[in-house]
Amino acid sequence: xxxxxxxxxxxxxxxxxxxxxxxxxxxxxxxxxxxxxxxxxxxxxxxxxxxxxxxxxxxxxxxxxxxxxxxxxxxxxxxxxxxxxxxxxxxxxxxxxxxxxxxxxxxxxxxxxxxxxxxxxxxxxxxxxxxxxxxxxxxxxxxxxxxxxxxxxxxxxxxxxxxxxxxxxxxxxxxxxxxxxxxxxxxxxxxxxxxxxxxxxxxxxxxxxxxxxxxxxxxxxxxxxxxxxxxxxxxxxxxxxxxxxxxxxxxxxxxxxxxxxxxxxxxxxxxxxxxxxxxxxxxxxxxxxxxxxxxxxxxxxxxxxxxxxxxxxxxxxxxxxxxxxxxxxxxxxx
Amino acid sequence: xxxxxxxxxxxxxxxxxxxxxxxxxxxxxxxxxxxxxxxxxxxxxxxxxxxxxxxxxxxxxxxxxxxxxxxxxxxxxxxxxxxxxxxxxxxxxxxxxxxxxxxxxxxxxxxxxxxxxxxxxxxxxxxxxxxxxxxxxxxxxxxxxxxxxxxxxxxxxxxxxxxxxxxxxxxxxxxxxxxxxxxxxxxxxxxxxxxxxxxxxxxxxxxxxxxxxxxxxxxxxxxxxxxxxxxxxxxxxxxxxxxxxxxxxxxxxxxxxxxxxxxxxxxxxxxxxxxxxxxxxxxxxxxxxxxxxxxxxxxxxxxxxxxxxxxxxxxxxxxxxxxxxxxxxxxxxx
Numbered sequence: 001x002x003x004x005x006x007x008x009x010x011x012x013x014x015x016x017x018x019x020x021x022x023x024x025x026x027x028x029x030x031x032x033x034x035x036x037x038x039x040x041x042x043x044x045x046x047x048x049x050x051x052x053x054x055x056x057x058x059x060x061x062x063x064x065x066x067x068x069x070x071x072x073x074x075x076x077x078x079x080x081x082x083x084x085x086x087x088x089x090x091x092x093x094x095x096x097x098x099x100x101x102x103x104x105x106x107x108x109x110x111x112x113x114x115x116x117x118x119x120x121x122x123x124x125x126x127x128x129x130x131x132x133x134x135x136x137x138x139x140x141x142x143x144x145x146x147x148x149x150x151x152x153x154x155x156x157x158x159x160x161x162x163x164x165x166x167x168x169x170x171x172x173x174x175x176x177x178x179x180x181x182x183x184x185x186x187x188x189x190x191x192x193x194x195x196x197x198x199x200x201x202x203x204x205x206x207x208x209x210x211x212x213x214x215x216x217x218x219x220x221x222x223x224x225x226x227x228x229x230x231x232x233x234x235x236x237x238x239x240x241x242x243x244x245x246x247x248x249x250x251x252x253x254x255x256x257x258x259x260x261x262x263x264x265x266x267x268x269x270x271x272x273x274x275x276x277x278x279x280x281x282x283x284x285x286x287x288x289x290x291x292x293x294x295x296x297x298x299x300x301x302x303x304x305x306x307x308x309x310x311x312x313x314x315x316x317x318x319x320x321x322x323x324x325x326x327x328x329x330x331x332x333x334x
Numbered sequence: 335x336x337x338x339x340x341x342x343x344x345x346x347x348x349x350x351x352x353x354x355x356x357x358x359x360x361x362x363x364x365x366x367x368x369x370x371x372x373x374x375x376x377x378x379x380x381x382x383x384x385x386x387x388x389x390x391x392x393x394x395x396x397x398x399x400x401x402x403x404x405x406x407x408x409x410x411x412x413x414x415x416x417x418x419x420x421x422x423x424x425x426x427x428x429x430x431x432x433x434x435x436x437x438x439x440x441x442x443x444x445x446x447x448x449x450x451x452x453x454x455x456x457x458x459x460x461x462x463x464x465x466x467x468x469x470x471x472x473x474x475x476x477x478x479x480x481x482x483x484x485x486x487x488x489x490x491x492x493x494x495x496x497x498x499x500x501x502x503x504x505x506x507x508x509x510x511x512x513x514x515x516x517x518x519x520x521x522x523x524x525x526x527x528x529x530x531x532x533x534x535x536x537x538x539x540x541x542x543x544x545x546x547x548x549x550x551x552x553x554x555x556x557x558x559x560x561x562x563x564x565x566x567x568x569x570x571x572x573x574x575x576x577x578x579x580x581x582x583x584x585x586x587x588x589x590x591x592x593x594x595x596x597x598x599x600x601x602x603x604x605x606x607x608x609x610x611x612x613x614x615x616x617x618x619x620x621x622x623x624x625x626x627x628x629x630x631x632x633x634x635x636x637x638x639x640x641x642x643x644x645x646x647x648x649x650x651x652x653x654x655x656x657x658x659x660x661x662x663x664x665x666x667x668x
Binding site: 039041043044047092095098117118119121122123124125126128129130132133134135136137138139140141144145147148149151152154155156158159160162163 | 455466467474482485490493
């Protein structure tokens with residue numbers, strides 16, 4: 001099988017130094033994604049192909065495959081499941097872009113920008129359902145069950161995030177409940193699937209699930225930092241959406257909790273009118289108060305905890321890659 | 335178990351004369367739906383409960399249960415699957431209402447009208463994924479696979495429908511491809527599941543799948559007629575959405591094909607500006623040309639074909655109900 005689309009290998013190899021041991025398998029997953037989403041109707045075909053152009057760095061398939069390799073051997077069930085989790089991730093991105101009114105993702109126009117919101121809603125549904133159908137091609141229901149639960153948790157997280165929008169007093173616990181559901185659950189699921197279908201024992205499955213969970217938390221805190229201080233050109237997606245959507249992310253929560261009531265009122269007013277001037281003031285506050293650094297430190301802590309969950313796994317290039325991913329997940333400014 | 339919400343039994347018993355033999359099972363399915371979608375977060379809980387208030391007449395669970403009863407015995411797998419298909423149907427309704435910008439469904443405000451489009455997108459995703467998770471609780475992957483495929487086909491149908499929007503020259507085949515995917519596939523799936531989990535043989539499964547498929551086509555043609563000539567107060571949902579969305583449904587296709595090129599141009603102009611005056615003219619045309627009657631006749635034909643697929647099934651109250659449903663599906667003006 002060949003990867004039909006020339007943009008695909010570059011996506012797949014974006015983190016190639018970490019994914020070296022699974023290059024062949026990632027290429028198989030790409031081919032699988034491509035062929036699964038070919039459609040005889042030209043409109044559906046174009047939509048599905050477009051969505052995978054901004055699918056990104058294939059972190060979730062890589063996690064699944066590397067976990068499998070760290071525990072045992074990669075088999076065809078892993079390829080199928082890696083395609084499934086990437087399809088689900090892409091579906092959530094397509095719907096996220098509707099919710100965030102984002103126009104750019106991975107340097108490409110989003111589906112809602114190129115077509116419209118209605119197309120995005122239906123395309124996301126199409127990808128979700130295709131992913132579930134594909135998962136059901138495995139012999140047992142373990143894959144469907146694990147993916148169904150995780151995906152449902154992701155949706156819960158998105159709903160919680162929406163309900164928390166505009167809540168200046170969102171607690172730290174509230175923030176963590178959101179990111180654990182919307183991000184950590186699917187990362188944990190990937191690692192659990194990788195380990196299960198490679199024949200890992202119960203304790204190994206638990207360790208790797210927790211690795212994925214902690215990694216997901218670290219990754220999301222870093223992502224929320226990026227949304228505040230990243231540069232769109234470097235990151236390749238619309239930024240500042242959390243502020244525009246009045247979402248309290250960790251640096252803002254840290255800042256708020258360090259302020260006296262009068263200053264808190266000032267902060268609240270800044271956040272209510274996210275214009276350029278207010279944002280410059282806000283970034284200065286975040287910088288000077290040490291809140292950015294505090295959030296970064298916490299992300300680092302979670303990445304470190306994730307790495308520690310791999311202690312019982314034997315050394316291998318795959319394990320090394322999982323350790324590096326934990327590090328890389330929290331240093332994404334370069 | 336009790337049905338916690340007093341509005342539920344009235345929904346479930348709306349077609350009670352047809353569903354008499356499965357009243358107890360439908361009540362169990364209602365309880366299952368209610369309990370599955372309770373959530374510790376009050377916002378998610380309220381949303382999920384609201385969506386089931388306009389869930390309707392439970393046609394799909396009824397099809398699944400009646401098919402099971404016509405073939406053998408209803409068991410707990412059927413209750414689970416009936417809850418699954420209703421959840422999926424509700425998810426598609428919630429997303430449809432975003433796409434159609436509808437404000438009323440079953441005499442209740444739609445989710446997008448009461449909250450907003452973003453909430454509807456996420457709630458639909460939440461219901462989809464919950465349904466798949468629930469389906470994966472069965473012992474084999476047959477349920478997941480059958481539901482995954484059908485639901486994916488439904489999404490394809492919705493995408494095809496969107497791509498066909500504004501296409502005055504949409505062919506009859508094109509119209510049928512849309513309604514077979516967006517409506518008939520899930521009805522066929524319900525009947526197939528009912529029969530399979532009641533231990534039906536291959537031929538029985540095929541017959542009942544085809545019954546569901548043909549019934550779905552009949553039902554959708556009748557629904558498209560209702561959208562043109564129904565009264566919102568009677569039907570209880572926003573109507574005229576097909577015209578507003580520039581969708582060519584069967585009566586319009588029949589009318590178009592009966593006209594000469596000059597008249598076709600007139601029709602095209604009427605459809606491009608769906609104001610009250612133009613709509614009155616259009617309805618008059620549809621009436622006088624016999625296109626409404628032609629579409630109704632075709633719906634009746636499909637209902638009749640559906641009924642014939644039941645010939646090999648032994649007589650029983652359940653089979654009688656399936657026959658009555660076929661009739662009722664095409665006479666919904668009362």
